[in-house]
Amino acid sequence: MTDISSPSAGRAGRFAARSGLILGVLVAAFAVAAMAGPRYGLLLLIGLGFGMALEGFRFGFAGPWRAMILRREPQGLLAQLLAIGLVALVAFPLLQSNAGELSGAHAPVGFAMIGGAFVFGAAMQVVLGCGSGTLVNAGSGNAVGALALVFFALGSFAGSLHLGWWTGLGSAPVLALSGMEGLGITLAGLAVVAVVAIRLGTGGSARLPRRLVLAAIAIAVLAILNLIVAGQPWGVVYGLGLWAAKGAQAVGMEVSANAFWAAPGNAERLASSILTDVTSLTNLGILGGAFLVAAWRQGLSAPVAKLPLKAWAAVVVAGLLLGYSSRLAFGCNVGAFFSGVSTGSLHGWVWFAAAFAGSFYGIKLRPLLGLEPRQ
């Protein structure tokens, strides 16, 4: 006798599981809105959108840079530039006309900032995950991403403890472009990078596939929403460092005695719930959104990659370096590069150049550390 109920039972099971996932997300966002306030529920939803877009469209930063360096494939990098340009088109006029309510991702260029970005670029190629990428990888069940994320948070906290010393090595005043002239310069800069990438790319590879165009639009829309709702651009690193700082405080460390955490804004974050912290909420959303897409695609049944002990040790060190260096660099690929450039900060451009240079070394290190077969 043939069992004809299995396919329909399977479909019904998938439908129930997917309905449960959607319901779970909506309940979580509603719970945060009810407990903390509607803005925070909305920020969790925006974070979920980031996670779903990044995982769903397979949009990232580390992978496309690797593709550009190793195979001269510029499409992923061009999609990043497109997304940044779209955000800039909206962010510059908004920041100019609402300076009291909205702020850009503006930070000073300095020795530690440049060195931090360089190290971050190398480390992100070792684990093949940047700030957002590590969250997405962890949420979708990648063991390297999950391990790196823990040490990313610890590294970010450690970096915050030493930030004053590092910035004391020397930094310039904050320089940020603004207004229509600033927007024009930013778009021209993005166009120049795009032309260079296309020129350096392999022939005929400049056309963006539909997936990457949709990804760039989705990420740009979410980043603009982040700015409108939170009053500040999309970021990742601060939230991770805050989680580790709260953990250190819980085990008896006098975190508030440190100059960084004693600053009024940071002291307030340390005392308040992470459900009222912008980057914490979007980070939690990215984890959840990546999980949602992975579960929806039934991609969680794949086995975890088997790596030698040397590779896991390298992931731990790279995770620490990701967190520490991005704290010194005033952000990662999201807070410094994506949000910095799209809101006019010079440090975003310098971060891009330094991190891209660091990526060359990270790509060379990866096989030596046992994370991929040697060529």
Added chain:
Amino acid sequence: MTRAVISAAVLLGALGIVAADLAASEPLNPFRAPPLLALGSGQAASGAHCAAPAR
């Protein structure tokens, strides 16, 4: 071991952080929450960001 185990561990870890933080932090008060949108609220942006120097 499958990716489902890693994913579940990550999500449980995140939920654990939220739960521990809720127990240790100042109580939430939705009635003192900022307006839904910062844009048009008339209030200065007060959140912390990775690009912002300590303030």
